[in-house]
Amino acid sequence: MxxxxxxxxxxxxxxxxxxxxxxxxxxxxxxxxxxxxxxxxxxxxxxxxxxxxxxxxxxxxxxxxxxxxxxxxxxxxxxxxxxxxxxxxxxxxxxxxxxxxxxxxxxxxLPHSHSIDVVGCEADAEMAAKAFGHFSSALSGLDAELLEDVIPNFHHLPGRIELLTQAVEADSYGRLAECLQWVDFVMSQTELLQELAELEGKLPHRICHNDTKINNMLFDKRDMSSLAIIDLDTCMKGYLMYDFGDMVRTFCSPEEEDSIALDKVQVRESIFGAICKGYLSELGSVLSDAERKSLWLGARVICLMIGVRFLTDHLNGDVYFQIHHAGHNLERAANQFTLYQSLLSQQEVLSKFL
CATH class of the missing domain: 3.30.200.20 (Phosphorylase Kinase; domain 1)
Known part of the structure; x- marks a missing residue:
């Protein structure tokens, strides 16, 4: 190329x-x-x-x-x-x-830029969350309707589950048997879908980044301060709870999203707290009460939904996400579902930060 x-x-x-x-x-x-x-x-x-x-x-x-x-x-x-x-x-x-x-x-x-793939400490998590919050706060004065939807229904969990259902029914590559346990797990998450449905129409549309991974915030390698928010490809109108959720998804685990060391994939309480502190320090006066209350839901939805997307792509023959070996997307899916389970198990402790 x-x-x-x-x-x-x-x-x-x-x-x-x-x-x-x-x-x-x-x-x-x-x-x-x-x-x-x-x-x-x-x-x-x-x-x-x-x-x-x-x-x-x-x-x-x-x-x-x-x-x-x-x-x-x-x-x-x-x-x-x-x-x-x-x-x-x-x-x-x-x-x-x-x-x-x-x-x-x-x-x-951007010269002097540096990115990381795994958050190592609370300070980095707080700094990155603060940067993403600052980015969203600065865009709060720009009409979200001025942006086109580059991927319609990008963060629409019911639609993503419907696509998974279609992939399961087709099983075009004969991969269903090896991941049936995860398909059944996804289909059992009816309470989350109900909670999401009850929020419909109660949140304002804002310009969202929609991909707030830690490596989409650049550090200045001269002093490791925050330098820039990058990768604006999926910026469009949406709900800020999903930007928050993607930070939780990508900051909180000590393992990368394709790690197969599932026993180590868990939400680090201190990192979650640092995300909340940094993000709300920039957006606390911007968010409505309903938006603030939605953040915990956004964390759970995003973790489950990204897992669903990886699993769907695995069943469809790996046509969306680039893979580096056979079964890569299934490994990613298992990783994300494990992180989601960790969130659920710590709900009482983590939700207090919000």
């Missing part, structure tokens, strides 16, 4: 193919991401997965609107993080559409 980028993509961004160094960047599941270093500039180049993002122009347009708003907040001294912004093509466009050869976009590279 790197040779293709040299020959067909770089020129659109004004880079000579012979003068650039291209290397893979990050470990995302969906898009292909590269760091481009040329003589006088450096930027991040992405090939957007158009099987996942059916309307990629909506993705880049949303990111541009968010970038413009945050730049305005910076100018007004109301946003203290750096801003991820698009790098335009020579024609002044936000993207290059090469048809069957890919939909490409570039964004600015």
């Amino acid at each position: 790197i040779d293709f980028i040299r020959q067909n993509v770089l020129s659109h961004f004004g880079v000579n193919e012979g003068s650039a160094k291209i290397s893979p960047l990050g470990n995302g599941h969906i898009n292909h991401t590269f760091l481009v270093l040329s003589v006088d500039r450096e930027f991040v180049l992405q090939k957007i997965n158009t099987e996942v993002f059916k309307t990629p122009t909506a993705l880049v347009n949303n990111a541009h609107k968010i970038s413009q708003h945050l730049q305005g907040q910076v100018a007004a001294d109301e946003y203290r993080l750096q801003v991820v912004s698009p790098e335009l093509t020579l024609d002044g466009e936000l993207f290059v559409d090469l048809g069957e050869h890919g939909f490409w976009r570039a964004i600015n590279y």
